[in-house]
Amino acid sequence: MNLFVSIVSHGHCDLIKNLGFIDKLSETYKVIIKVNSELDDFKFFRNKKNIYIIDDNYNCGFAHNNNMVFSYCINKLGMKENDYFLVLNPDVVLEPNVIDLILINMHKSSKVFATINLYKDFDFYFYDNSIRFFPKARDFIYSYLFNRNKTIIDKSKISEEVEIDWAAGSFLLFKASHYMNLNGFDESYFMYCEDIDICFRSYKKKVPLIYLPQFKAIHLAKHNNRKILSKHFYWHVRSVLYYLLAKYNLRNNKSSI
Numbered sequence: 001m002n003l004f005v006s007i008v009s010h011g012h013c014d015l016i017k018n019l020g021f022i023d024k025l026s027e028t029y030k031v032i033i034k035v036n037s038e039l040d041d042f043k044f045f046r047n048k049k050n051i052y053i054i055d056d057n058y059n060c061g062f063a064h065n066n067n068m069v070f071s072y073c074i075n076k077l078g079m080k081e082n083d084y085f086l087v088l089n090p091d092v093v094l095e096p097n098v099i100d101l102i103l104i105n106m107h108k109s110s111k112v113f114a115t116i117n118l119y120k121d122f123d124f125y126f127y128d129n130s131i132r133f134f135p136k137a138r139d140f141i142y143s144y145l146f147n148r149n150k151t152i153i154d155k156s157k158i159s160e161e162v163e164i165d166w167a168a169g170s171f172l173l174f175k176a177s178h179y180m181n182l183n184g185f186d187e188s189y190f191m192y193c194e195d196i197d198i199c200f201r202s203y204k205k206k207v208p209l210i211y212l213p214q215f216k217a218i219h220l221a222k223h224n225n226r227k228i229l230s231k232h233f234y235w236h237v238r239s240v241l242y243y244l245l246a247k248y249n250l251r252n253n254k255s256s257i
Contacts, residue, residue, distance in 0.1 A: 001103045002083040003029040006069040008062065013040040015220075021093050025052040028096055030077060033064045033099075052077070056156035062169060063185030064196040070184055081177035092118065094217035102173065102215050104254065112175035113202055115167035116215040127155045128219045130168040131211055134200060153236075155213065156198040163208040166199030170219050178207060 005025060009016060016022055024047065033042060033181055035055040045051045045217045054072060057064075066087050075078035078108055084103060094116075106114060118128035132151040154162060172195065174182075199209050 001107055001162040002079070003086060003099065003103060004073040004079050004083060005029055005031045005086045005088055006034065006066050006067075006073075006078065007031065007088050007090050007119075008034045008036055008065040009030075009040050009042075009090050010036040011039060013042060013160065016042075017044060019093055021050065024063075024096050025099070029099070030073075032069045032072060032077075034069050035059060036065055045071075061187065061189060061191055061194070063187045063189050066169075067184040067187060070176075070179060073236075079176055081175075081180065083174050083176045085174045085179050087172040087174070089168055089219065089221075092170050092217050093220065094215075098215055098217070102212065105212065105215075106173065107173070111210050112178040113166075114173045114210045114212055115171055115209055117172075117213045117215055118168075118170060118217055118219040120221070122218060123219055124216055128168075128170075128221065130170060130219065131155065131164050132166055134165040134203075158211065158213050161213070162211050164211045165203065165209070166196045167209060167211065170221070171193035171217060172209075176201070181205065188227050 007016070007022070016033075021034075022045070025031055027050070030052065032054065033045070035042060035053060038058050040054070042053050046054060050070070054068065054101055057068065060068070070079075070206060073085065079085070082178045084106065086099075086176050094181075102114070102116065105111070118125040118130045120128050129149075129152045131153045133153065135151045161237050182205070184197060184198075186201075186222065187196060202209060
């Protein structure tokens with residue numbers, strides 16, 4: 001089974017180098033790093049087997065970057081419809097043998113869209129709230145005003161594989177054919193909600209996202225502050241409105257790869 005891993009770096013060069021995870025991963029699978037900042041320098045990965053660097057078109061959004069990687073995998077690396085495409089944050093770490101087991105699981109049960117159990121610490125004690133219910137408008141308002149999120153799914157109550165609404169783009173595994181059928185991420189989103197959107201569009205196509213709790217990884221997340229009037233707050237509000245328009249069929253989808 002062939003796996004192509006998409007990693008977008010926006011100032012994550014030193015983190016990726018220090019973690020050493022990519023070196024291990026590339027021993028078995030093809031890793032494509034999309035450089036999104038001119039300040040990043042990946043010369044230590046140049047000419048390494050199975051590691052490919054796309055070093056242009058900086059400061060693009062999450063959706064655009066991953067779609068660019070997907071197209072690169074198809075046109076330059078020969079990715080086929082039966083291969084797998086993993087959208088992976090640069091701050092997510094797991095053992096390569098775990099990825100082997102995930103792919104075996106996907107292949108045997110004919111899954112085309114899945115996510116795994118992310119934690120915030122190396123002791124696998126603190127859950128990363130990476131799986132959730134589809135939000136409604138009031139959920140966003142409640143989150144902004146009271147800093148509480150009712151859409152979070154309690155992972156401690158899940159012990160078996162289950163269909164879920166959506167998961168964070170930190171780890172989303174697609175069969176390549178399904179990513180094609182979805183036309184990739186919607187590039188109208190610059191940051192935030194593009195992961196909700198692609199999961200919602202998959203759900204509408206009657207292909208739910210499968211949560212695999214038995215497979216664990218660490219997410220060393222540093223969430224950007226979305227305080228009022230910050231650019232991240234603006235991006236988030238804009239994306240929320242765009243997602244809600246899509247959910248209630250008030251706009252046409254513009255996903256593209």
